[in-house]
Amino acid sequence: MKGEAVDGDAVIAKLVEMGFKYSLAVETLTNILNGPWSTNLGASTSSNCSKVCVKVSGKRQSNILDHFGTKMQTKRSKFNVAKDALDAGSKVSPVMEGNGNVHPDMHRDTKITSEIIAVDFPEELCLGADWEQQVSSLLRKHFGHASLKNFQREALAAWLSNQDCLVLAATGSGKSLCFQIPALLTGKVVVVISPLISLMHDQCLKLAKHDVSACFLGSGQPDKSVEKKVMEGKYGLIYVCPESFFWLIKPLQSLAAGRGIALFAIDEVHCVSKWGHDFRPDYRKLSVLRENFSTFDIPLMALTATATNHVRKDVIQCLCMSKETKIVLTSFYHSNLRFSVKHSGTSLETYKKDFHVLIGDKQHLDRAEDSDNTSVPCGGFHGESPDLSQEVSGSFEMSDSPMELKERHGPTIIYVPTRKETLTIAKFLCGFGIKAKAYNAKLINCLFLYSCQKSYLRQVHEEFHEDKVEVVVATVAFGMGINKLNVRRIIHYGWPQSLEAYYQEAGRAGRDGKLADCILFANLARTPTLLPSRRSENQLKLAYKMLSDCHRYGMNTANCRARSLVEYFGEHFSHEKCYLCDVCIKGPPERLNVREEADIFMQVLAANKKPYALSWGNSGYIADSYDDDITHREVKRRRYVEKLYLKLLVSKIRKQYMAIDMSWWQGLARVMESEGYIKEGDEKAHVQIKYFEQTERGWDFVKSQREESLKRRPFSTFSEWGKGWRRRSNRRPRERKSKGFKASQKTV
Numbered sequence: 176m177k178g179e180a181v182d183g184d185a186v187i188a189k190l191v192e193m194g195f196k197y198s199l200a201v202e203t204l205t206n207i208l209n210g211p212w213s214t215n216l217g218a219s220t221s222s223n224c225s226k227v228c229v230k231v232s233g234k235r236q237s238n239i240l241d242h243f244g245t246k247m248q249t250k251r252s253k254f255n256v257a258k259d260a261l262d263a264g265s266k267v268s269p270v271m272e273g274n275g276n277v278h279p280d281m282h283r284d285t286k287i288t289s290e291i292i293a294v295d296f297p298e299e300l301c302l303g304a305d306w307e308q309q310v311s312s313l314l315r316k317h318f319g320h321a322s323l324k325n326f327q328r329e330a331l332a333a334w335l336s337n338q339d340c341l342v343l344a345a346t347g348s349g350k351s352l353c354f355q356i357p358a359l360l361t362g363k364v365v366v367v368i369s370p371l372i373s374l375m376h377d378q379c380l381k382l383a384k385h386d387v388s389a390c391f392l393g394s395g396q397p398d399k400s401v402e403k404k405v406m407e408g409k410y411g412l413i414y415v416c417p418e419s420f421f422w423l424i425k426p427l428q429s430l431a432a433g434r435g436i437a438l439f440a441i442d443e444v445h446c447v448s449k450w451g452h453d454f455r456p457d458y459r460k461l462s463v464l465r466e467n468f469s470t471f472d473i474p475l476m477a478l479t480a481t482a483t484n485h486v487r488k489d490v491i492q493c494l495c496m497s498k499e500t501k502i503v504l505t506s507f508y509h510s511n512l513r514f515s516v517k518h519s520g521t522s523l524e525t526y527k528k529d530f531h532v533l534i535g536d537k538q539h540l541d542r543a544e545d546s547d548n549t550s551v552p553c554g555g556f557h558g559e560s561p562d563l564s565q566e567v568s569g570s571f572e573m574s575d576s577p578m579e580l581k582e583r584h585g586p587t588i589i590y591v592p593t594r595k596e597t598l599t600i601a602k603f604l605c606g607f608g609i610k611a612k613a614y615n616a617k618l619i620n621c622l623f624l625y626s627c628q629k630s631y632l633r634q635v636h637e638e639f640h641e642d643k644v645e646v647v648v649a650t651v652a653f654g655m656g657i658n659k660l661n662v663r664r665i666i667h668y669g670w671p672q673s674l675e676a677y678y679q680e681a682g683r684a685g686r687d688g689k690l691a692d693c694i695l696f697a698n699l700a701r702t703p704t705l706l707p708s709r710r711s712e713n714q715l716k717l718a719y720k721m722l723s724d725c726h727r728y729g730m731n732t733a734n735c736r737a738r739s740l741v742e743y744f745g746e747h748f749s750h751e752k753c754y755l756c757d758v759c760i761k762g763p764p765e766r767l768n769v770r771e772e773a774d775i776f777m778q779v780l781a782a783n784k785k786p787y788a789l790s791w792g793n794s795g796y797i798a799d800s801y802d803d804d805i806t807h808r809e810v811k812r813r814r815y816v817e818k819l820y821l822k823l824l825v826s827k828i829r830k831q832y833m834a835i836d837m838s839w840w841q842g843l844a845r846v847m848e849s850e851g852y853i854k855e856g857d858e859k860a861h862v863q864i865k866y867f868e869q870t871e872r873g874w875d876f877v878k879s880q881r882e883e884s885l886k887r888r889p890f891s892t893f894s895e896w897g898k899g900w901r902r903r904s905n906r907r908p909r910e911r912k913s914k915g916f917k918a919s920q921k922t923v
């Protein structure tokens with residue numbers, strides 16, 4: 176059949192039928208006819224081209240994108256992108272496969288057996304300064320957005336100039352577009368490393384809706400033929416989890432040599448860092464990207480919403496990103512999120528009280544809906560539900576219409592520290608007629624919970640997105656990448672493991688830009704204790720540090736919460752305050768003059784100071800390594816005896832001076848630590864200061880107190896400590912005492 180002349184119009188028709196734009200089909204054939212092969216092809220044209228030789232090869236006809244692939248093998252030069260590939264990348268009209276993958280020609284005739292001979296590619300065209308316009312048109316066409324955001328523009332400019340790039344942008348700001356556009360713009364493949372199967376699945380589904388071909392590979396991919404299709408260049412975006420990446424290196428190298436890889440994107444890149452909140456060992460091995468793909472000169476783009484300065488440096492170093500890596504940084508501040516902290520025992524006994532607003536809204540909504548529709552029998556909540564109407568009365572305005580209520584208190588995610596709590600709280604809420612579902616990693620195969628074949632977790636995901644489930648009670652497993660626009664409430668019920676995790680999860684709220692609540696219910700009288708299950712000595716120290724930061728955040732009642740969070744990530748908070756959080760609304764607590772108590776505290780500490788390093792010195796004790804003959808128990812005993820810990824210190828103070836409650840002194844110690852007067856005297860990490868030691872500043876304080884004992888200066892940052900968390904009974908002794916000491920003065 177070689178050399179057989181066929182009708183060019185029929186070829187064009189076939190290409191159009193396959194989904195390619197008419198103009199591109201025509202242009203491609205014209206190029207073929209006018210190119211170096213035109214004489215061999217023996218083709219004639221009827222319109223611009225009509226006849227072309229096709230070789231029947233017995234194989235499936237190659238996708239036009241496959242042909243662009245060869246062209247893309249050339250090293251991408253600055254601002255050079257194939258214009259036609261730009262069209263090709265944007266014109267394919269993919270359809271969904273059942274497995275969540277999407278590729279462009281699924282719905283087209285796959286039995287085509289001819290192959291266009293030696294189709295070459297149009298010359299690469301310089302995009303130049305107008306690349307933004309081209310991106311804008313893709314943006315409008317696929318995603319319906321009017322323009323790029325500044326940080327997206329910066330990230331794309333870095334990619335176009337072949338630079339590595341670290342994108343640090345708030346949750347919900349639109350980081351995904353930074354790596355999706357390159358696939359559309361070049362027609363090459365973008366490989367995205369992503370940490371969660373659910374996240375990859377979600378992104379592929381979403382891209383399908385936007386006519387972008389994408390799939391995911393790895394253990395979660397049920398369709399084994401997908402990998403083959405990937406290697407044939409059928410998908411513009413390939414999502415892979417780091418664990419699967421290592422066995423895909425060889426095929427991806429072939430892909431880089433064939434169709435070409437435009438970019439490696441490492442999403443949620445904080446997982447690389449041991450200093451990050453969600454360390455994944457396999458993320459750390461991603462230096463293989465550089466080691467194995469160096470010949471292809473593929474830029475790296477790393478993206479996250481939660482990385483402290485330390486994590487940023489670690490990421491760049493660990494991934495072997497270039498020294499010239501462009502850092503694209505946006506504000507971490509969410510002006511529509513209303514943060515608050517509430518003291519709670521976070522136990523079965525406290526559910527009723529803590530979730531009363533949630534339950535109250537539901538009941539009010541049900542009643543309002545019932546009265547709107549008298550044909551529907553009354554009884555929006557289940558028979559056995561306890562009647563909370565008395566408790567909840569006053570928690571909402573009776574004038575709220577159901578619509579207003581729905582708007583105000585829409586979909587909610589409750590994060591809890593343990594899997595067990597996901598089940599108990601979901602069950603508790605269901606008892607009040609709330610459509611609540613538990614979500615934790617252990618439930619992944621609970622098919623018996625669901626009659627359909629979808630995994631239970633997938634189902635919860637979808638139902639929440641479709642507003643069929645009102646509340647998801649989840650562990651951290653339901654976190655990264657959840658992009659439901661109208662989540663109105665994120666409740667953390669119990670201490671989170673870190674502020675990074677907290678902010679990441681809080682970032683699921685208000686992605687539509689409307690007001691949303693982020694409430695932390697925590698037992699402020701107890702330090703957080705949740706530690707990662709597998710940890711080295713160093714990781715343990717870090718985990719304690721992270722818990723300590725969470726504790727500080729919870730205990731703080733003086734600084735705007737949004738400010739504390741944003742500053743935690745190293746950003747200068749340019750606003751005075753957020754005017755939304757509980758601290759901004761209530762105002763900081765009354766300031767107290769505790770100079771007197773602080774003096775006593777420091778004096779007792781100074782008087783009882785044991786230079787424990789010296790006393791250990793005689794027995795050969797050195798901080799981390801001790802002689803075999805000193806047992807752990809002995810070390811513990813000595814630490815107990817030698818160091819001044821809170822109980823000991825307070826009992827000494829109480830004997831000599833004033834009998835204020837232990838937790839009061841604990842609060843004072845916290846303030847004094849934050850002011851740099853005392854520090855942890857133990858080599859081990861603790862969530863809050865356990866063994867006390869004066870700092871230089873502390874000694875100066877003691878000396879100055881001796882010299883200026885008559886001067887009473889206010890201890891101005893006392894409010895950092897907060898007092899709302901203490902039980903009233905604890906406060907009483909202090910109040911009584913303070914009358915005598917005149918310590919309770921308002922200070923500026």
Ligand SMILES: Nc1ncnc2c1ncn2[C@@H]1O[C@H](COP(=O)(O)OP(=O)(O)OP(=O)(O)O)[C@@H](O)[C@H]1O
Pocket residue numbers: 318320321322323324327344345346347348349350351352479480655656657658682
């Ligand atoms: N240029 C843009 N204009 C308007 N909306 C945009 C733009 N870019 C992205 N978005 C929208 O922002 C939302 C969030 O996008 P995306 O999921 O990429 O956020 P993210 O930064 O990756 O968040 P997370 O850190 O939670 O993963 C999406 O609904 C997306 O459509």
Ligand SMILES: [Mg+2]
Pocket residue numbers: 350351442656
């Ligand atoms: Mg994202």
